[in-house]
Amino acid sequence: MKRSSSLHSPTFSPLYRQIKELIMGNLESGEWGPGDPIPSESELASRFGVSQGTVRKAIDEMAAENLLVRQQGKGTFVATHKDPGSAFRFLRLVPNDGVLRVSRSIPLECWRAKAGPDVARTLALEPGAPITIVRRLLKLGDEPVVFDEIYLSSELFPDLSLEVLGTGESLYGLFEARYGVCMVRADERLRAVSADRVSADLLQVAEGSPLLLVERVTFTFGQRPVEWRRGFYSTRNHHYRNQLG
Amino acid sequence: MKRSSSLHSPTFSPLYRQIKELIMGNLESGEWGPGDPIPSESELASRFGVSQGTVRKAIDEMAAENLLVRQQGKGTFVATHKDPGSAFRFLRLVPNDGVLRVSRSIPLECWRAKAGPDVARTLALEPGAPITIVRRLLKLGDEPVVFDEIYLSSELFPDLSLEVLGTGESLYGLFEARYGVCMVRADERLRAVSADRVSADLLQVAEGSPLLLVERVTFTFGQRPVEWRRGFYSTRNHHYRNQLG
DNA sequence: TATCTTATGTCTTATATATGATATTTATAA
DNA sequence: TTATAAATATCATATATAAGACATAAGATA
Structure with missing residues (x-):
């Protein structure tokens, strides 16, 4: 393993970061799928020809970004939305009273369309490219709290339909698994x-x-945008929680 | 330096975290004030009787939490709100068009009161403790975008007044400096x-x-709440930006 | 059979050492 | 005096080593 550019170059990146990119590559290519364990630190070290500490630093950063999950004594795993712990990582809406309730995703509509200029831009598609639009309602307990309209590339999510969406499961868990x-x-x-x-009726x-109104652009590996979503959140009995560090 | 409890104990914390707490203590006590450089890693290492790498790991965490700022070749500094880079660290409102504008804080009112039960609870004060309430308007460019009502302990901010608040300067910069x-x-x-x-008029x-409506509880070192704030944000030409990782 | 012990592989923490990069200070030379 | 060069102090990166903690699986024992 050699650095790809001079130390003085503006494009210089330290060794551990190059290792990180290599690991990222394996995630992007799907070689290590969500939920899978990745090879041990020393295994990766010898594979990349660097020391174990360098691999560790790369993994540290990726764990901090929630791409990997360390488990002492077991190994390091690719993060997954199927894992109950991180199933609703991206949902910041919590009830005012703090009482946890079961959440249920209720798909309402699902149809095909052509990407308009704005959708094409945010999803990095050609204008006119086939997209799939989903409308769904999210309930926490018995109360409907979020009405989402979701735009996806039909190429990435080919056979998406109301049936596939089913009822209940986490959307991102489905996208990942299917x-x-x-x-x-x-x-x-x-x-x-x-x-x-x-929205008012729903x-x-x-x-x-x-x-x-929460507009969300969601990215997969490599800063690639794959979802655009407009969600209407009811904040009567809930609020959007955020921590500033 | 010895660990304070057995490795098996549920209260175990690794050495670097104990060092972190010691450094935190120096920040809380004000020994190292905002903007000041802290001693070098090796200096701290010998002072605490641990290795430089352990100190480094402690500092790494604190730098990740924006408590310290590293500067290669110069030293490590206590983060400050006076620093232009982190002056508006806590303001997530950005204009829709992305064009940066000068921000101006316009204090409107400032008066004393006694803490009601809710303020007392959120600020960890005795009910009836003296508090100071500030109302202010925040302008980005010429447009008024945030109307804040701010609750502070009068004990912590003794002589706070409209004159002290002045016009323009960052509030947290003032709190820190004064x-x-x-x-x-x-x-x-x-x-x-x-x-x-x-609010509509303003x-x-x-x-x-x-x-x-953004309700904020702000903490100083040691998870100590010191500010409660209710802000009304106009989102006509601006939006609240958030990154989910 | 059921339970306990041991071995193994993993991550976690800690230390030591060395080289490189960067900013400041000091010394030197023009 | 000014400009340049060297020394120094700092953080940044990389490597090597070791002991501890944790989870699982395999084996030993009651």
């Missing part, structure tokens, strides 16, 4: 808006009442 | 609400139009 697309990072933009007729609030 | 209270972490709860008369929106 299409091998692992959601890794997301950018969200939050606004306060007035409920239109459709969320059982008065038309015109304030809702939290 | 009162030695360094804001380190914050928990936020977001909701969509309807603008009341006061933010130049129609009464009843949707606003983003």
Whole structure:
């Protein structure tokens, strides 16, 4: 293993980061799928021709980014949305009273369309490319709290349909299991808006009442955008929780 | 340096974390103030009787939490809100068009009161303890975008007044410089609400139009809550940005 | 059979050492 | 005096080594 550029070069990246990229490559290619254990640190060290400590530092960073999960005495595993612990990693909505409730995803509609200019741009597709649009309702306990409209490339999620979506399972768990697309990072933009007729009915609030609009672009490995989502959150009995460090 | 409990004990914490706590102690006590350099890694190592690598790991964690800032070749410094880079670390509101604008804090009111049960609870004060309440408007460019109501312990911020607040400077920069209270972490709860008369007027929106309500509890070292804040955000031309990892 | 012990492989923590990069200070030379 | 060069202190990166902790599987014992 040699560094790919001079130490003085602006494109210099330290050895552990190059190792990280190699490991990332194996995740992207699907060689190590979600939930799988990756080889041991020393195994990777000898495979890449670096010391175990260097591999460790690479894995440390990836674990901090929730791409890998360390388990002492067992090994290091590729993060998965099927894991109950990280199943709702991206849902920041919590009930005001703090009481946990069962969550249920209720698919409402699912149809095909052609990407308009805005969808094409955010998903890095050609304008006019085939996309699939999903509408679904998320319930926490008995209360409907989120109405989502989700835009996906039909090429990545070929046979997506209401039947496939079923009822209940975590969406990202499904995407991962069925299409091998692992959601890794997301950018969200939050606004306060007035409920239109459709959202108001679904969320059982008065038309015109304030809702939290959450626009999310979700990325898989390599900063590749694969999902665009507009969610209307009812914040009557819930709130969006955020920690600033 | 010895570990404070057996390796098997549930309260076990590794050596580097104990060192971290010691360093934290020096920050809490104000021995090393914001902006100051802390002693070098090897200096700390010999002072605490551990190896330099252990100190490094402690500092690494604190740098990741934005408590310390490393600067290669210079030293490691206590993070400060005066630093232009991290001046608005806690403000997640960005304009939709992405164009940066100058921000200005405009204090409106500042008065004393006694802590009600809710304020007392969130700020860990005795009910009835003296508190100071500040109302201020935040402008980005010429547009008013945030109307804040801020609750502080009068004991911690003794002579806070409209004059002291002045105009323009970052609030947390002021708190740090004048009162030695360094804001380190914050928990936020977001909701969509309807603008009341006061907020609507100040933010130049129609009464009843949707606003983003951001409730924030801000902590200083040692998880100690020192500020409670309710902010009404206008999301007409701005949005609250969040990254999910 | 059921339970306990041991072995093994893994991650975790800790230490020591060395080289490189960067910013500052000091010494030297023009 | 000024400009350059060398020394120094710092963090950054990489390697090697070791002992501890944890989980599992295999074997030994009651």
